[in-house]
Amino acid sequence: MGASQTVTVDGHRLRLSNLDKVLYPASGTTKGEVLHYLAQVAPVLLPHAANRPATRKRWPDGVDGQMFFQKNLEVSTPDWVRRRAIQHQHSRNDYALVNDLATLTWLGQTATLELHVPQWQFGRTGVRHNPDRLVLDLDPGPGAGLPECAQVARLAREILQGMGLDPFPVTSGSKGIHLYAALDGKQDSDGVSAVAKELARYLEAEHPDLVVSDMKKTLREGKVLVDWSQNNGNKTTIAPYSLRGREHPTVAAPRSWDELDDPGLRQLEYPEVLERVARDGDLLAPLLRGHLASLEPTAERLATFEPADDRLTVYRSKRDASRTPEPVPAPPDAGGAPPPDGSPAAEPTFVIQEHHARRLHWDFRLEYDGVLVSWALPKGEPDDPAQNHLAVQTEDHPLEYGSFEGTIPKGEYGSGEVTIWDAGTYELEKWRDDEVIVTLHSAERGSRRLALIRTGGRGGDDENSWLIHRTRAQPGGAEDEPAPASASTSASASASASASASASASASGTVPDAGTTATKAPDLRPMLATAATPGDITGDGWSFEMKWDGFRAICVVEGGRVRLISRSGQDLTVTFPELQALAGTVDGDAILDGEIVALDPAGRPEFGRLQQRANLRRPGDVERARKRFAVDLMLFDVLAAGGRSLVGEPYDARRAELERVVHPKPPIHVPPAFDGHSAEDLQEALDTSRELRLEGVVAKRRRSTYAPGRRSRDWLKIKHERVQEVVVVGWRPLHAKTGRADPRSMGALLLAVPDGGAADLRFAGRVGTGFSEKDRRTLATLLGERERPDPPVPDVPREELAGAHWVTPQLVGEVAYTERTTDGRLRQPVWRGLRPDKSVEDVELEP
Known part of the structure; x- marks a missing residue:
């Protein structure tokens, strides 16, 4: 198998690269062999992963290197990868659905070795179903192993069978055993978790010398933890037939009950699993039969959606159909139409309505998720990239509103004259909870590309505040005047001066603010985080990044050269010459923020190794140290790209731009971030950080702008060690x-x-x-x-x-x-x- 090739899978072309790269050094297993395994195992893996939001663990440099944990789909995800949004309290996030071989192959190409999924599925309309399976994770503590897990599995089987459930064992590919049992979908995740918890406690009470239900490590010596918590709707479990990112290419492998009696029971590697599938088929197939049909939304079920599923509840609450000519469709529980499928139409529509209400404004509406998602524009649609306009998100409107013109009576909500200013179809480029990019097509006013960017904080008084921006790039290759430097300022020019001018300005302490004219150098001081504890992270709207134990560096990429500036203004360029590789991974010129780290043989940052490179400037000294202690660069922010300052844009917009302009390859990395919607999300990030032996976590408000040289509580750092x-x-x-x-x-x-x-x-x-x-x-x-x-x-x-x-x-x-x-x-x-x-x-x- 060659180093790279282009293949067609399910009608989609994929370029598979680095096929001879070894991902499992202990066994010599290459990326090409991993892709071959995924192709062979897909018929039995996909049914157990399909329609479930997938969390991914990637090892781009092999299992001896850094692991990256990803939930949200990155900007570079092919548009044909099926996805579903999970509605958190104040945001929606996209997750991959591993429903087909093309998606599975794409995941293999990205060195995704582990797939983790919850115990529930999305339906065809995007509705989240109740769990269709229960899982118990039997995890051996110190002094226990697979034989003890098998013993507990048999004890749990007796109880589950007494409840009318038939469990199936899966050796996890790690240390323990998973037990799965099919459910009828009548209980929600909380109900299933409660049952699983009581089962675990019962086993602990009956077998105190063998079983523990508490996760405290001090209680687990010689015992098996019955982890019931993975039935929580926000938790995930390794998908059956998924590889594991361990020393050897082991697999979460379904087993027979007879095998659990074998005193030589062990974890299986992927060649053995392929042989078993060819011989025995899918031992978990009964898990898929009989109960899933009841979960699919038939025509009868579609007519019985609860009002909570209705996105027009707020719209209806503000209007009386007997007093306004506006369309007011009946709610689903009163015989109205059910919520439509969650995916946008093939040619979704838009409308801009001129609204002479108490104050003249324009209503901008995009068809999405079966409704018209709406914003009020006090100054209308912008026609100049240098002038952003305010956009205030309002309640969703029914699709019928797209053709409405008329007079809303005085005394009614929104009273005044409504006329259609423009209408047509649009192409969707990006839809996130804080950024929407579309190209409008209108017979009357032509085509134009617009971006909507949320500026208000989720959950706050200003959460509906957005800006609408006419982009510099326009349909047909046209290009308007340069876009503004910041989404939060209506007209500010931006550019970056030369790297040498930047460095001298920084060293002199007279660096002007970023976002000024191109004749001035940008501010090259990094934004700083404030020390905090987990209790300081409250509310929604955070992103959690790993905290790297290294040297902070602002990286100026200009004209194919890289300049590295420390947080104290020192020039680090000659000290770390291998990081000139950054220039080859960036599209055009850019100013980036990151951390220089020295990785140990296990791929984890070690500050002591980095110390061996510090303060070296003579070429001979640098080269000698470099041979023993190479460094990597972890990038996590972008201050400017393509001559445009980004410091005034929100974190999510900067993060998207970072993923767009940087194409990482060692020693350059763009580690993924965790979405932060709950204490559980923070704990998951902290647990991953501990697993990787990192220093801690940095929590960043997703609405926050970049504040050069300032320590802000919009960035909070939480360390494991004192x-x-x-x-x-x-x-x-x-x-x-x-x-x-x-x-x-x-x-x-x-x-x-x-x-x-x-x-x-x-x-x-x-x-x-x-x-x-x-x-x-x-x-x-x-x-x-x-x-x-x-x-x-x-x-x-x-x-x-x-x-x-x-x-x-x-x-x-x-x-x-x-x-x-x-x-x-x-x-x-x-x-x-x-x-x-x-x-x-x-x-x-x-x-």
Whole structure:
């Protein structure tokens, strides 16, 4: 099999690349072999994954590299991939439906090894059904294994059969066993979860030496956890027949009950699974029979939708059909039409109505999801890319409203004259809860491309605030004047100056704000996150990103060259020459925000490895260190692209642009983000971060703009380990075995942290562990250059004064510690390294 080829699957052309890339080094399994497995197993995998929103785990660099967790479909997803939106409290997000071989092949091409799905399906109309199966995850704790899981599976089988359910076992491909049982769809997820929880508790009560139902690790020694929680409607389980991203290419493999009695029971790898499928077919096939038909929306069921399914409830509540000529269709429970299918029509329509109400405005309506999604435009449709207009989202209107003209009587909602200003069809380019891009086609006013961008926060008083923007790119290849720099300003020109001018402006401290004219340099200071705890994340509308343990860098890509600027304004370009690869992954010029990391052999960031590259500038030193400690670049934001500033646009718009302009390949990465709608979403992100041994999570408000150089509560960082950035204020000599102090060798550092603000420091104790001999030598040199006669902080304890050497507070480092005392001292600190990328002003007290 070649390194790449183009194939046609289900009528769709796909380019399959890097087919000889090894994804499982332990077995030598290549990407081409993974794609072959998916093609062979598709007839039995797809029925168990179809119509379920898929969560994906990707290993682009193989299972020894970084894993990326993805829920939402990225911008580059082929338009033929079927998808459904899940309506969260204030937003809608698109998930892939793994319904066909073409989609499965596309997922394999993206190195998606694991597919996770919930226990419920979408119906044909997009309605979310009740669960059609129950699942129990039998997970062995330390000292237990598959034999114990098999024993618990047999105990659970007896109980489930007593309830009239017939369970089927699946060895998970990881450590344990999953039990599935078909349901009739009469109970919702909460009801199924309650039953599964009681079953788990019963097993625990009857077999306390073998079973535990609590997830606390301290209770699981030698026992099997019966995890019932995956029946929650927001949780997912590895799909049957999915590969696992483990050392070997194991599979979530259906098994027979006789096999569970085998003392040699083990997890199966994909070649064995293919042999079994060829011989035995799908052992889970009974899970698909009999109960699914009752879940599909027949003509009879379509006529009995509950009012909660009705998107016109608000519209009807504001109108009386006997007093207004506007169309007011009856609700579904009163004999009205059922909610239509969730997908847009082949040629959806639009209408713009001129509305002479109390104040003249224009109503812009797009046919979508069987209704007219509507915005009020106080100044009408913009005709200049440099002038954005306000758009206020209003209630959805019925499709019949698209042809309405007439007079709404005085005293009625929206009273005044309504005429059609323009109407026609539109092409949909993007529809998200905070961004819509369409091309309108009208016989009277021609074709034009427009974008709607939400500027208000979800759940707040301004959640319906949007801007409507006429894009620079127009149909037929036409191009209007340059688009505005920010979606939140109606007319601001933008561009980026040369990288050299940017760097000098940054270093001088006279950097003007981004979004100014092209004659001025953009602000190259990164936006900063505020330290927080999980309890600080409240409400909806967050995005959760992994927190990378590295050096922050603003990356200026211009004319095929890359310039790297640290958060303190230092030029890092010569220190990390391998990151010139960024230029080859970006469409055009851009200014990007990211983190430089050094990965260990397991593909996880290790700050100690990165320290070996810090402060090196001579080519020979850089090259020697580079051979031992390569670095990668994790990108997570974009400040400008194509000569247009993006700092004023909301996070989601910037994220979409980042995914559009960057085509990552090692060492350049664009890690995925988690949507944040609940505490469970945050916990899932934190759990993934811990699984990857990362530093924590950064929560970002999806409505937030980019604030260069500012620390904002729109970005909150949550760390797993107690880690504190510290300012070095002094040192104590190393004592030799004779007990005498060696004034030439650093033994411990004396530390300070902010006391209310960066300008005020208070003593925080000392750290004497975690240093290598090289660290001690390097620090001795740096400290000697900053000697001063007296302490730079006022509250040093008397016992720390004797023998101390004091320095001007300029060096910033980082320590891990166990706890903070009431007087602000750090207990049992361990040195993690210098932070040359940060200044004293950057240090803040962690929560």
